[in-house]
Amino acid sequence: xxxxxxxxxxxxxxxxxxxxxxxxxxxxxxxxxxxxxxxxxxxxxxxxxxxxxxxxxxxxxxxxxxxxxxxxxxxxxxxxxxxxxxxxxxxxxxxxxxxxxxxxxxxxxxxxxxxxxxxxxxxxxxxxxxxxxxxxxxxxxxxxxxxxxxxxxxxxxxxxxxxxxxxxxxxxxxxxxxxxxxxxxxxxxxxxxxxxxxxxxxxxxxxxxxxxxxxxxxxxxxxxxxxxxxxxxxxxxxxxxxxxxxxxxxxxx
Amino acid sequence: xxxxxxxxxxxxxxxxxxxxxxxxxxxxxxxxxxxxxxxxxxxxxxxxxxxxxxxxxxxxxxxxxxxxxxxxxxxxxxxxxxxxxxxxxxxxxxxxxxxxxxxxxxxxxxxxxxxxxxxxxxxxxxxxxxxxxxxxxxxxxxxxxxxxxxxxxxxxxxxxxxxxxxxxxxxxxxxxxxxxxxxxxxxxxxxxxxxxxxxxxxxxxxxxxxxxxxxxxxxxxxxxxxxxxxxxxxxxxxxxxxxxxxxxxxxxxxxxxxxxxxxx
Numbered sequence: 343x344x345x346x347x348x349x350x351x352x353x354x355x356x357x358x359x360x361x362x363x364x365x366x367x368x369x370x371x372x373x374x375x376x377x378x379x380x381x382x383x384x385x386x387x388x389x390x391x392x393x394x395x396x397x398x399x400x401x402x403x404x405x406x407x408x409x410x411x412x413x414x415x416x417x418x419x420x421x422x423x424x425x426x427x428x429x430x431x432x433x434x435x436x437x438x439x440x441x442x443x444x445x446x447x448x449x450x451x452x453x454x455x456x457x458x459x460x461x462x463x464x465x466x467x468x469x470x471x472x473x474x475x476x477x478x479x480x481x482x483x484x485x486x487x488x489x490x491x492x493x494x495x496x497x498x499x500x501x502x503x504x505x506x507x508x509x510x511x512x513x514x515x516x517x518x519x520x521x522x523x524x525x526x527x528x529x530x531x532x533x534x535x536x537x538x539x540x541x542x543x544x545x546x547x548x549x550x551x552x553x554x555x556x557x558x559x560x561x562x563x564x565x566x567x568x569x570x571x572x573x574x575x576x577x578x579x580x581x582x583x584x585x586x587x588x589x590x591x592x593x594x595x
Numbered sequence: 596x597x598x599x600x601x602x603x604x605x606x607x608x609x610x611x612x613x614x615x616x617x618x619x620x621x622x623x624x625x626x627x628x629x630x631x632x633x634x635x636x637x638x639x640x641x642x643x644x645x646x647x648x649x650x651x652x653x654x655x656x657x658x659x660x661x662x663x664x665x666x667x668x669x670x671x672x673x674x675x676x677x678x679x680x681x682x683x684x685x686x687x688x689x690x691x692x693x694x695x696x697x698x699x700x701x702x703x704x705x706x707x708x709x710x711x712x713x714x715x716x717x718x719x720x721x722x723x724x725x726x727x728x729x730x731x732x733x734x735x736x737x738x739x740x741x742x743x744x745x746x747x748x749x750x751x752x753x754x755x756x757x758x759x760x761x762x763x764x765x766x767x768x769x770x771x772x773x774x775x776x777x778x779x780x781x782x783x784x785x786x787x788x789x790x791x792x793x794x795x796x797x798x799x800x801x802x803x804x805x806x807x808x809x810x811x812x813x814x815x816x817x818x819x820x821x822x823x824x825x826x827x828x829x830x831x832x833x834x835x836x837x838x839x840x841x842x843x844x845x846x847x848x849x850x851x852x853x854x855x856x857x858x859x
Binding site for chain 2: 428429450456467471
């Protein structure tokens, strides 16, 4: 039970906000002869650095459900992306053990020109599932999405609700060892919303290791064993969910 | 060793994704087209016909001893593979940014999948090439069995260029336009529609022989047109053209891939 599944060791993440401006030939040429500006620019570059995360440490053990809370821009999504392997931390290391199912944004990599059936396999491959696994689960995916009659229709012709249902059904078909959730998703029409919410809750409570981001303090307290409170990239508090959440609520009001 | 083992492991793990990406490209390419895959057969023939008319009849280019059409087509088949694959691969990383921002996928998989996709198309275009070889009376010989060596070199060269180009394109989108010009220039600097013998300045010729595409196509033409076993130097030049560029491209790509995400 106390096997470590996710270990963040002094993780820091830097973004350079100045990068957006980019480099243009004209400006570069002008600056070339402007020595003062060149010096200023060097300083400015350091000022432009934005540390989304600084020195974050935590360990998550098998079966734990850990919540991430904090205001907008505190670094929650950055943390999720680092755990999912999308971003590499500027400093420090992150280690994860076991297959990860990132439910960060669904339907990544859908090709609108392909049929729903073809997209199940393409999207499944993007999520890292094998061919035999997808073939064995195909019927289950279709059944859950309730799109039986539309599997040979190009996704281009789907409504947004139908696309979301298909994406949700593919993403939730695995039993991942580590589940990363950014808000409980409820997609589609009212009936499917209930169904998808139930499915997510059962995945979270099903005994896997979960990293869960939400702005709903209620659901965090209900679902999580422990909570990490991030504030401007620092870990403000890490511990028992009720204690941390009440401190967080207090700090806002 | 560890590095190679890591690559092999991730290739195995993501082979199904690679397979899916390549087959997706095929499905989308011939969607709503009446001739479908027939275009892969017809297109190189028609292109060669147009160029043959222009260069043979208008510019009066000749290739002594061998059929001009066969000469043209041997060069075009190889060069078109390179230009199409590298062009598609160049934009492949940028085009998949939204995906790379959500799930972890090894980034090299996108240029690689484009080179493989166009590679399958290349194998199909060998059919019209062989039709031309037979119809022009160029004839076959036992050395044709050595041609796959030149395909491997061509693939390595193209993949290496794709890694380089897709990396540059991430940091500098101007590359899409620049490369369009570069590839046009490259077509004319490679002896595809003319014989290198018509150039009379020795230093230009030796400069042209540094062109990897020249070396790879030359290896092919030795066998197909002149029925000769390529010389040792020719084997080596062909190999180096592919391997050096592949290693260079792979190193540049690997060094920069973690920074890609900031340049979306």
